[in-house]
Amino acid sequence: MKKLLRELLFPLIAVAAAFLVGGVLVALVGDSPLRTYELLIGSALTWPDGIGYTLFYATPLIFTGLAVAVAFRCGLLNIGAEGQLYIAAFVTAWVGITCAGWSAWLLVPLCFLTATLSGAVWGAIPGVLKARFGAHEVITTIMLNFVAVALASYFTQYHYKPPGDPILETVPIGEGAHIARLGRFIPGFPERIPLNLAFPLALVVSLLVYLFLWRTRWGYEIRATGASPAAAEYGGISTGRQIVLAMAVSGGLAGMVAINEVMGYRYRYYDSFSAGYGFTGIAVALLGRNHPIGVILSSLLFGALLRGGLFVDIFTENVSKDLVQVLQAIIILFVAAEAMFRGPFARWAKRV
Amino acid sequence: MSENPILALLFSAIRLATPLLLAALGGLFSERSGVINIGLEGLMLAGAFTAAVTTHYSGNPWVGLLAAILAGIGVALIHAVACIRYRADQVVSGTAINILFLGVPALLSGAMFASTGATPQIPKEQLLPYAPIILAFALVPATWWVLNRTPFGLRLRAVGENPEAADTAGVDVARIRYAGVLLSGALAAIGGAYLSIGQSSLFTRNMTAGRGFIALAALIFGKWRPVQTMLACLLFGVAEALSIQMQGVSQIPVQFIQIIPYVLTIVVLAGFIGHSRAPRALGLPYQKKR
Numbered sequence: 272m273k274k275l276l277r278e279l280l281f282p283l284i285a286v287a288a289a290f291l292v293g294g295v296l297v298a299l300v301g302d303s304p305l306r307t308y309e310l311l312i313g314s315a316l317t318w319p320d321g322i323g324y325t326l327f328y329a330t331p332l333i334f335t336g337l338a339v340a341v342a343f344r345c346g347l348l349n350i351g352a353e354g355q356l357y358i359a360a361f362v363t364a365w366v367g368i369t370c371a372g373w374s375a376w377l378l379v380p381l382c383f384l385t386a387t388l389s390g391a392v393w394g395a396i397p398g399v400l401k402a403r404f405g406a407h408e409v410i411t412t413i414m415l416n417f418v419a420v421a422l423a424s425y426f427t428q429y430h431y432k433p434p435g436d437p438i439l440e441t442v443p444i445g446e447g448a449h450i451a452r453l454g455r456f457i458p459g460f461p462e463r464i465p466l467n468l469a470f471p472l473a474l475v476v477s478l479l480v481y482l483f484l485w486r487t488r489w490g491y492e493i494r495a496t497g498a499s500p501a502a503a504e505y506g507g508i509s510t511g512r513q514i515v516l517a518m519a520v521s522g523g524l525a526g527m528v529a530i531n532e533v534m535g536y537r538y539r540y541y542d543s544f545s546a547g548y549g550f551t552g553i554a555v556a557l558l559g560r561n562h563p564i565g566v567i568l569s570s571l572l573f574g575a576l577l578r579g580g581l582f583v584d585i586f587t588e589n590v591s592k593d594l595v596q597v598l599q600a601i602i603i604l605f606v607a608a609e610a611m612f613r614g615p616f617a618r619w620a621k622r623v
Numbered sequence: 624m625s626e627n628p629i630l631a632l633l634f635s636a637i638r639l640a641t642p643l644l645l646a647a648l649g650g651l652f653s654e655r656s657g658v659i660n661i662g663l664e665g666l667m668l669a670g671a672f673t674a675a676v677t678t679h680y681s682g683n684p685w686v687g688l689l690a691a692i693l694a695g696i697g698v699a700l701i702h703a704v705a706c707i708r709y710r711a712d713q714v715v716s717g718t719a720i721n722i723l724f725l726g727v728p729a730l731l732s733g734a735m736f737a738s739t740g741a742t743p744q745i746p747k748e749q750l751l752p753y754a755p756i757i758l759a760f761a762l763v764p765a766t767w768w769v770l771n772r773t774p775f776g777l778r779l780r781a782v783g784e785n786p787e788a789a790d791t792a793g794v795d796v797a798r799i800r801y802a803g804v805l806l807s808g809a810l811a812a813i814g815g816a817y818l819s820i821g822q823s824s825l826f827t828r829n830m831t832a833g834r835g836f837i838a839l840a841a842l843i844f845g846k847w848r849p850v851q852t853m854l855a856c857l858l859f860g861v862a863e864a865l866s867i868q869m870q871g872v873s874q875i876p877v878q879f880i881q882i883i884p885y886v887l888t889i890v891v892l893a894g895f896i897g898h899s900r901a902p903r904a905l906g907l908p909y910q911k912k913r
Contacts, residue, residue: 376640
């Protein structure tokens, strides 16, 4: 219990500090911070729309948060979740288009597999580049993000766009590749809210990631590599292999965003659909202490902020939804520079 | 100048390389001191936004440029304090800076001009002349000289390669690193200012469009050395100029030209062409031993 409290303490302080700084900014642009925050949080908690959309926005963040967390446990910073999810979304849409006539019994599992595997392959590339050639994964993943977006946009524009469509998007995927919206199962929850089966899937995947990291030998070896590569190598673990494995798993998790986006929401690949999910995943993982439960909790927070941001945009005089991005950045900064709070809070934390 | 297509392309490449070069040289000072700066994109955005707003209100691009430099230093200070004083993960802190400056300009411009993301148009006569181009290319030999011929440059390289040894020799590691990071903020901000009040006449949301990352790529491609970095920036400038000229004309899709800098950087990092070695202490926080 004591340990849990301490784990929760610093993230909570970081969030509180970010809201404080954000509040100053809101006051600076001439709105009431309290009213803005009331809107931001309040509009995310209404039933069914607020909660429905909060969970819908949280879904891709759980996947990218897990992706960043798994890589982090291996001592790698995966800035490439954004590229991995773009590749996965396009390839999944491509399968959904190419096999449009197939029955859902075949096509849904095939698309699940495609999303995960294509993300994993794209994620494994920087893993191989690091393990084999020593290229730093931060730089290669950043570069591969741009390559991924360009490739997906090229194929969409030149090969899969409906003729005459002014929007850069592919033709729709077959109906057999659609997954159900939760409105179908929950009474009183309208189907127009795009929350779909990808959300419960994200929860299951979180559990699987936990089991993988803490209950399997591969997971153990990944964590050992992250904790101390030299010691792991000495203990007979091939760190190169763990790096590739961790990046592939990480990419696969990021790729699952395609399930929510392509199979559950838009039913096609839509150019630049991601609202920076891959980057928000970094914030999610950091705030969630690279633990699946923490990832779920912080995804819910950021999901709520994304939802509430839209209302802040409309119902305040001067504040735009960009406040959410600012809050997110400040949270990352505070979590990263945790040592800042160590001094004043350490003694207090010890007493708790 | 537009009569000869090759000359026109070259001139356009130099113009396009200028913001990259300014940011890359900035990154060089930070990274040679041992502090990773993937926040160049955010620093450029901070400079671009501040320059556009200040020039709009003051009517003087030089005031705008000065304000941009101050803003760049201010934002870089956040990164510096987080990384040097509080030993934050440098990549994470840089990422936060990037996200922060996607949001802050939009938030502020929304309040100031009731348009999220864009600032008002600045009249043509109030734009920066060619000065930033000259400055950027003059800074290349200057940077080389500072790095290799001055005590500051020697200390900068020393804390980036072996902070323990530098510390033992009496160098204040933290102070040199602060200087490196703040310089990177100033230079990247000039690069950003050139985008908003030089090449165009207003700030638009995310107007750097990845140039901070291309600058970073040029820095790595140029092996963290000023002259090579300049050549890399010129190469990427040519790629961008080509992709603009070929839009709609050629059969080659623009996307393939746009990814050239990124692919080249990966290839170089993997050691397929030459080998790019980072400063040895890059990314490692330093804690003074007592």
